[in-house]
Amino acid sequence: MNAILARRVALIWLPFATTVVCIRSRRFDDWEHAVSRHMNRLPDALHRPVWVAMQAGTLGAPAVAGGAALLAGRPTLAGRFIQSGFSAYLLAKAVKRVVRRGRPADLIVGIHVRGRPASGDGYVSGHAAVSMALATEAALALKAGARPVPYTAACVVALARLYVGAHLPMDALGGAALGWAVSRTASELRRPLQLAQST
Numbered sequence: 001m002n003a004i005l006a007r008r009v010a011l012i013w014l015p016f017a018t019t020v021v022c023i024r025s026r027r028f029d030d031w032e033h034a035v036s037r038h039m040n041r042l043p044d045a046l047h048r049p050v051w052v053a054m055q056a057g058t059l060g061a062p063a064v065a066g067g068a069a070l071l072a073g074r075p076t077l078a079g080r081f082i083q084s085g086f087s088a089y090l091l092a093k094a095v096k097r098v099v100r101r102g103r104p105a106d107l108i109v110g111i112h113v114r115g116r117p118a119s120g121d122g123y124v125s126g127h128a129a130v131s132m133a134l135a136t137e138a139a140l141a142l143k144a145g146a147r148p149v150p151y152t153a154a155c156v157v158a159l160a161r162l163y164v165g166a167h168l169p170m171d172a173l174g175g176a177a178l179g180w181a182v183s184r185t186a187s188e189l190r191r192p193l194q195l196a197q198s199t
Helices: 003-023 026-040 044-057 061-071 075-099 126-141 148-163 169-198
Strands: none
Touching: 003 169, 026 148, 026 169, 044 061, 044 126, 044 148, 061 075, 061 126, 075 126, 075 169, 126 148, 126 169, 148 169
């Protein structure tokens, strides 16, 4: 990896690193707790559509996205969905084991957990990581005018995790930053190979 590429990759991972620093500071506790309570108090009627949206961040989402890309005749994009989506999932699991941050119900009084309680640690949100990794790959393959669509969908998934009481805001932001970094890093690493093949 040359120096320029290394700097680009380091900058890509800076947002994720920033969230790690933030969760170590108690200055963000009041803000996170207030946002969590606000999102968690939204109407119960939203639970069903929110649950549907959250499936875009599950372990099976990369395979579904990859299958859809294959059906659309885009095998390269299918491979990118699967690679980035599963990488984000596995990295999120690894980060959880290192950081060891609790879930909202462990940290905030009165949080209403909707659906099956999430297991394991809170930081980072695996749903946010997977959905943002897939969104980033999709955005890279779309025309500029359509790129906000997958990113909006990923943001909905991240907010949904606050609504159901599964994550704090920095968990969701960290997951989204992780997923984005995974896909953007893969794109940066592919670029020299693509340039070599075109010459």
